[in-house]
Amino acid sequence: MSEDHEPPPESKLTRSKERWAREGKFLTGKITRPEDERLPPGQHLTRDWPVLDLGFLPNISRERWRLDVYGAVENPLFWDFAQLLAQKQSQFVSDIHCVTTWSRYDNQWEGLSTSDLLAACRPRDEARFVMLHSSDGYTTNLAFEDFAADTALLAHSWSGKPLEAEHGGPVRLVVPHLYFWKSAKWLKAIEFLGDDAPGYWEVRGYHNRGDPWSEQRYSDD
Numbered sequence: 001m002s003e004d005h006e007p008p009p010e011s012k013l014t015r016s017k018e019r020w021a022r023e024g025k026f027l028t029g030k031i032t033r034p035e036d037e038r039l040p041p042g043q044h045l046t047r048d049w050p051v052l053d054l055g056f057l058p059n060i061s062r063e064r065w066r067l068d069v070y071g072a073v074e075n076p077l078f079w080d081f082a083q084l085l086a087q088k089q090s091q092f093v094s095d096i097h098c099v100t101t102w103s104r105y106d107n108q109w110e111g112l113s114t115s116d117l118l119a120a121c122r123p124r125d126e127a128r129f130v131m132l133h134s135s136d137g138y139t140t141n142l143a144f145e146d147f148a149a150d151t152a153l154l155a156h157s158w159s160g161k162p163l164e165a166e167h168g169g170p171v172r173l174v175v176p177h178l179y180f181w182k183s184a185k186w187l188k189a190i191e192f193l194g195d196d197a198p199g200y201w202e203v204r205g206y207h208n209r210g211d212p213w214s215e216q217r218y219s220d221d
């Protein structure tokens, strides 16, 4: 089991984001369907790729990187980067939607699809939720089905190049159908759980699921 690091002290941005959750900032109240619209309600398109995190940049080489897969699984994994690369590789192109309202189209990812990871670790029936643990102390939770989504992957490359450290390299999760805070950077552990538990933003006013098409930005309570 991997040791848990405390997240860094709350930055100005973290405190602003907590305030936005309390105020319901950016909410449009509109619902759009992905079949009709490519840009979810309240989002705007950006061509650059903003960096968003807790302000602490873990410095992990591919050599030192490890992935711990544990909890309600038949076959716990502890992989190094070479073992990740030895698995079947997938390439997906997907859009990013950050809850702070920027979206970025056509990101080319390469890595291990979550469905292939699931085939390797074989979750037990009671595994209904997934907690992602990151090297900066960040956590985020997903329902099993959201983790297992078709185009979700553990990405090590973007646009054909190694994923940059500031964007979560060596390896980050990408769950394209949810707001981007669910896509944990600097992924170090995946924990399968019978009961749901909130992660870093989910305890700070952000929605438990985070579907951008129905603007699940903030929690209701």
Ligand SMILES: Nc1nc2c(c(=O)[nH]1)N[C@H]1C(S)=C(S)[C@@H](COP(=O)(O)O)O[C@H]1N2
Pocket: 049, 050, 051, 052, 053, 054, 055, 098, 099, 134, 135, 136, 138, 166, 167, 168, 180, 181, 182, 183, 184, 185, 186
């Ligand atoms: N480990 C970790 N993962 C994280 C975060 C973080 O602070 N730490 N921030 C999340 C948020 S709020 C967003 S919008 C995206 C930003 O990813 P990017 O910096 O590559 O754009 O990462 C998500 N994953």
Ligand SMILES: [Mo]
Pocket: 052, 098, 099, 100, 180, 181
């Ligand atoms: Mo975000």
